[in-house]
Amino acid sequence: MSELSVKHLLGIKYLNKNDIDLIFETADHFKEVINRSIKKVPSLRDITIANIFFENSTRTKLSFELAEKRLSADVINFSASQSSVKKGETLIDTVNNILSMKVDMVVMRHPNPGACVFLSKHVNASIINAGDGAHEHPTQALLDSYSIREKLGEVSGKNVVIVGDILHSRVALSNILALKLQGANVKVCGPKTLIPKHIESLGVTVETDLRKALNWCDVANMLRVQNERMDISYFPSTREYTQQFGVNKALLESLDKEIVIMHPGPINRGVEITSDVADSNQSIILGQVENGVAIRMAVIYLLASKIK
Amino acid sequence: MSKKVLLSSKEIQIILHRLACQLLENHVDFKDTVLIGLQPRGVFLAKRLTNLLREDYNVKEINLGSLDITFYRDDFRRGEKTLEASKTQIDFLVEDKKVVFIDDVLYTGRSIRSALTAIQSFGRPAEIELLTLIDRRFSRHLPIQPNYRGRQVDAINGEKVQVLWEENDGQDIVYLINE
Numbered sequence: 001m002s003e004l005s006v007k008h009l010l011g012i013k014y015l016n017k018n019d020i021d022l023i024f025e026t027a028d029h030f031k032e033v034i035n036r037s038i039k040k041v042p043s044l045r046d047i048t049i050a051n052i053f054f055e056n057s058t059r060t061k062l063s064f065e066l067a068e069k070r071l072s073a074d075v076i077n078f079s080a081s082q083s084s085v086k087k088g089e090t091l092i093d094t095v096n097n098i099l100s101m102k103v104d105m106v107v108m109r110h111p112n113p114g115a116c117v118f119l120s121k122h123v124n125a126s127i128i129n130a131g132d133g134a135h136e137h138p139t140q141a142l143l144d145s146y147s148i149r150e151k152l153g154e155v156s157g158k159n160v161v162i163v164g165d166i167l168h169s170r171v172a173l174s175n176i177l178a179l180k181l182q183g184a185n186v187k188v189c190g191p192k193t194l195i196p197k198h199i200e201s202l203g204v205t206v207e208t209d210l211r212k213a214l215n216w217c218d219v220a221n222m223l224r225v226q227n228e229r230m231d232i233s234y235f236p237s238t239r240e241y242t243q244q245f246g247v248n249k250a251l252l253e254s255l256d257k258e259i260v261i262m263h264p265g266p267i268n269r270g271v272e273i274t275s276d277v278a279d280s281n282q283s284i285i286l287g288q289v290e291n292g293v294a295i296r297m298a299v300i301y302l303l304a305s306k307i308k
Numbered sequence: 309m310s311k312k313v314l315l316s317s318k319e320i321q322i323i324l325h326r327l328a329c330q331l332l333e334n335h336v337d338f339k340d341t342v343l344i345g346l347q348p349r350g351v352f353l354a355k356r357l358t359n360l361l362r363e364d365y366n367v368k369e370i371n372l373g374s375l376d377i378t379f380y381r382d383d384f385r386r387g388e389k390t391l392e393a394s395k396t397q398i399d400f401l402v403e404d405k406k407v408v409f410i411d412d413v414l415y416t417g418r419s420i421r422s423a424l425t426a427i428q429s430f431g432r433p434a435e436i437e438l439l440t441l442i443d444r445r446f447s448r449h450l451p452i453q454p455n456y457r458g459r460q461v462d463a464i465n466g467e468k469v470q471v472l473w474e475e476n477d478g479q480d481i482v483y484l485i486n487e
Contacts, residue, residue, distance in 0.1 A: 033379070
């Protein structure tokens with residue numbers, strides 16, 4: 001088993017356990033590469049990758065671009081705000097125009113769920129989903145699991161709680177799928193209004209008491225409240241949200257054991273976690289960012305090797 | 309498929325001693341020398357030679373590393389399969405050192421070409437030499453020759469040289485396989 005079972009990375013949903021293991025093993029090698037003084041390998045020198053972002057992003061876009069450059073791929077960047085999309089061009093037309101300039105791979109972020117799946121059926125290129133609406137964000141979930149594996153040795157059997165805005169979060173769904181696939185126990189915790197109905201059908205349990213959830217877990221993945229996706233008020237005030245679902249140093253220290261704190265970024269300091277927690281030894285937030293580059297290099301490398 | 313023994317365990321042993329002596333002759337105390345086994349199969353030979361130099365020839369300090377060339381190969385996407393990487397472990401600087409690449413079989417020379425590129429990520433060596441157990445004559449695609457060779461063989465294209473090591477495969481033996 002030395003190649004991925006898929007041609008695109010559209011979501012964790014389409015991967016199997018072997019795929020995840022292969023991505024992690026490959027990422028181990030790339031992590032060694034990016035810690036050298038010369039952090040670049042020439043593998044993808046004949047590949048061109050387009051980063052198409054229809055939604056804002058700093059971390060993910062930078063991380064993908066860096067991963068592509070470290071693999072020596074040629075990179076073109078495109079963001080919707082400065083493009084013909086504003087003039088009424090359709091998604092397929094936009095992408096096909098880019099592909100006719102001989103592009104081999106597309107990394108796309110789009111506000112609509114399923115945009116990448118749709119695109120993969122209509123264009124002839126390898127597609128990587130960099131986030132589609134509130135649906136999936138597979139590379140984030142992979143780097144989160146990879147960071148847990150690095151910190152705790154393995155993912156299987158670990159208790160992970162995902163705290164916050166589960167309803168609007170693509171990170172939550174991809175994380176749940178990835179963690180379950182690797183045999184972790186997953187709990188979600190947040191205000192009832194921000195937890196989707198029937199989420200138990202994904203094999204997770206729901207907890208509305210943050211202290212109980214933290215006492216149960218080995219790892220807490222803190223999500224950001226996505227105000228930009230909220231059309232109505234889901235909780236009375238930010239202050240009340242912080243009081244019930246924010247993690248602070250005092251709360252962490254009152255727990256029975258030392259847990260690992262993760263956050264996919266961007267952090268709203270003082271809302272979901274306080275600054276002293278974000279910067280503490282228990283937090284692996286910056287480690288996640290470093291691993292993000294290695295994971296994306298692995299995914300791009302493995303998918304690119306299937307382009308003939 | 310027919311299989312012919314090229315080197316027996318005893319012959320390999322004798323050759324390893326000769327190669328160790330040749331290295332010793334050129335590098336004396338190995339102060340400015342680093343040995344680099346090329347992944348995956350060159351690493352066994354590199355470890356053997358290092359042990360031999362340490363134990364039988366009393367060389368105290370030898371820097372030994374392993375280099376994976378997967379990401380530097382020129383046949384990425386040309387084969388059917390995804391190229392699988394191995395571990396690179398070089399815990400020292402190669403800047404201004406004499407580097408000796410160690411591999412089991414020298415065939416087209418393309419792996420060595422990749423290794424020459426890969427090693428640049430770890431600094432600028434003073435010089436680079438090449439040691440191989442088996443040198444397949446007349447099959448080079450690139451102008452690359454070994455500085456130290458165990459045995460030279462004339463193998464035609466349909467034939468394959470297989471080097472087995474006791475620690476990995478159960479016995480030391482080199483086969484010429486005709487497929």
